[in-house]
Amino acid sequence: MRKGLSTERSGGRGENGLGTGGRDEAIYRNLFVAIVENHLAPGTKLPEDTLAETYGVSRTSIRKVLQRLAHERLVDVRLNRGAAVAQPSVSEARDIFSARRIIECGAIGKVVAKAVPAAIDELRELVRREHAAADRGDWREAIYLSGAFHVALIRVSGNETLTEFLTQLVSRSSLVIATYGTPMTSSCRHSEHDDVLDLIAAGDVEGARAWMERHLKDVERSVVLVEEEPSALDLRKVLDEVARRHRGER
Amino acid sequence: MRKGLSTERSGGRGENGLGTGGRDEAIYRNLFVAIVENHLAPGTKLPEDTLAETYGVSRTSIRKVLQRLAHERLVDVRLNRGAAVAQPSVSEARDIFSARRIIECGAIGKVVAKAVPAAIDELRELVRREHAAADRGDWREAIYLSGAFHVALIRVSGNETLTEFLTQLVSRSSLVIATYGTPMTSSCRHSEHDDVLDLIAAGDVEGARAWMERHLKDVERSVVLVEEEPSALDLRKVLDEVARRHRGER
DNA sequence: ACTTATCTTTTTGTATACACTTTCATACCG
DNA sequence: CGGTATGAAAGTGTATACAAAAAGATAAGT
Incomplete structure (x- = not known):
């Protein structure tokens, strides 16, 4: 069984007081x-x-x-x-993607600075697995690995706090996709994840940042297109509106 | 009694499942x-x-x-x-300030975009209270209000998720200051917080971003200068080292 | 006197019990 | 027949009880 979004190295950090091996x-x-x-x-x-x-x-x-x-x-x-x-609201969904843009783009500088070849190889392996899963039609695994890639990328920056934040944002993104995505919304369609690795390997910070910005906007646009359904809360407002129109006002 | 770092509007959001009025x-x-x-x-x-x-x-x-x-x-x-x-480690402290730079600088654009006069007035009031506290020597209150200012600033962006993250980072910063700060480390010495409000009011995004970057670097430098003390964990290593020197090796 | 072993004390982990709130079904009344 | 009230059922909130682990103290041995 998988472990969180950690992609490997979760074997007991024993450092903080969260996952300390309780049953x-x-x-x-x-x-x-x-x-x-x-x-x-x-x-x-x-x-x-x-x-x-x-x-x-x-x-x-x-x-x-x-x-x-x-x-x-x-x-x-x-x-x-x-x-x-949880059922994230549309505004919450926007906040999540906005936060991801800020964090992932903001951290990419340190990622490039610290991306030794071994780290890049690990990331490429992750992308390979993602493509393999997509090729054999295992969308769940592909989506999971796509998220894991984003987390693994930020982890390269060495900032554990930011990595934790992003882990939460990525898992919440899954909920957003589940709530608002259409069946074929495979988040990263044919996953251009390899592209950003090329930019990082070349040391192109600005290029990588621009790529990430565009990539995340693409993902968001492919998901949150639909507006909130009536959802029982503004039901009253909707019905009032209908009643007014029906009475011929406006 | 104060409420978190929320600076006012905490009167029952009833939205998420965290502070739902339990005793x-x-x-x-x-x-x-x-x-x-x-x-x-x-x-x-x-x-x-x-x-x-x-x-x-x-x-x-x-x-x-x-x-x-x-x-x-x-x-x-x-x-x-x-x-x-908690006793944040030096590396954790660095991560916290690094994350703050990324989030606060990254969000300043939306802050400027959404900073209506009323919001700026509220922030000025916060700075006024901060100065008042500092003037009468109430350092605890001044430090608290300084943190509250940073949180209130990001709240203007309208992104609740980022605001929550920053709330956590600011409170953890207090722990860092308590652990590594010297007595007079008043985080923001004579608080140039008013300056950034001028930049925001003028719509100067890049200026505000640059200000924030410098401000946070100043705060960090005034705190994390000292390296980690032996701290009982590497005690063994330290003692071994001493023993070797004593035996005349090296 | 110092270390090591064992026992006692203290503190945490987990289950269970009970009170209270919500929810749903049934019956009563307009 | 529709709507409201009443009561049972289910589910959550909190306290207590007991088991297990760690911390500390006492005693034995070197």
Whole structure:
């Protein structure tokens, strides 16, 4: 089973106090993968009892996991109302992509500076796997590897804090795609990811930054095209509007 | 009592699943403030029983709060070993300031674009309060308001996700200052914060970006000058080194 | 006197129990 | 027949209890 979006090196960092080998870590990873790979559709309720029985633990551990996922904005927890897979709003989706542009473009300078050949080779291997998955029609794997590539790229900068932020943004992007993307929205269509590696290998910072800017705008445009559906909240406003028109005002 | 670094508008967003009015919210804020204002020194142990008795609740609620603070990197939770106020490493400190440069400089464009006069007035008021606090020697308040200014600035961009990230970075900066800063390291010495508001009001994006870059580099330089102390971990290495020298090798 | 081993104390991890809130179904009334 | 109230069922919030681990103290041995 995969581990987060870490692409390899997650074998016990033992540094911070988040994934410190508790037995809930496995449960967390399971739920995390289920959500970002869209096995659980946005809005799906996540009752504590069900999860507790599923994983054979008590609700205590489940609650811990759910709160962690809530902090990462992958699930929504409302008071006395339980947890559900998050449904990012359109404005939240825009914020996510905007934040990704700022972080990924802003960090590309350090990425280029620190991109030793070995690091680039690892990234190329990731792209190769992504293409292989796409070629055999495994879209879920391809999308996953596409996200993993973006995270791995920033990791080269050596900034763990930024890498963590981006990891969250990439997983939330999966939710956005699941919520607003059309079936064929394969995020990075035929993945020009190799191109940016060429620019990085050539030491072309500005070129790489421009590529990233364009790439992320492409991804966003291919997804968030549709506006928010009525969604029961502005239902009242919509109906009022219809009523006014019907009465002949305007 | 203050609320996070939110500077006003925290009166129940009811939107996400984090601060949804549970009774632990008050406990969280208490601990949060105690940590970022350095009433609790980095490294201070936070035993669950003590906190539970202090706030008159059970350990269950305390654990929830501690895990949230752990996710925000303000406390360190190690398996079977409890929680303690985090002690950011030098490399973590560098990552934090680097991330701040990328995010705050990257978002300044949207800040300028969206900075209506009313927003700028609010920011000026914040700077005024900061100066007032500094003038009367209330350094804690001045440092707090300085951080609140940076957060409020980014909030103007309208990107809630980035604002959350920066909120975390600013509070972690407080920990860095507490850990590595000298007593007089007042982060922003006589706070040139008014200057950037002039640039923003004038619509000078590049000027504001350059100002922010320089400002954050100044803050970092005034803090992280010192290298990591032995810190008990490389104690062995240090002692071995001393022993070798004593034996006359080299 | 210093180190090592064992036992006690303290503290954390996890499960369970109970109170309260929400939700859904049923019955009552206009 | 539609709408509202009442009550049962399900689900969450919080406290407590017990098991396991770490920290500390005491005693034995070198």
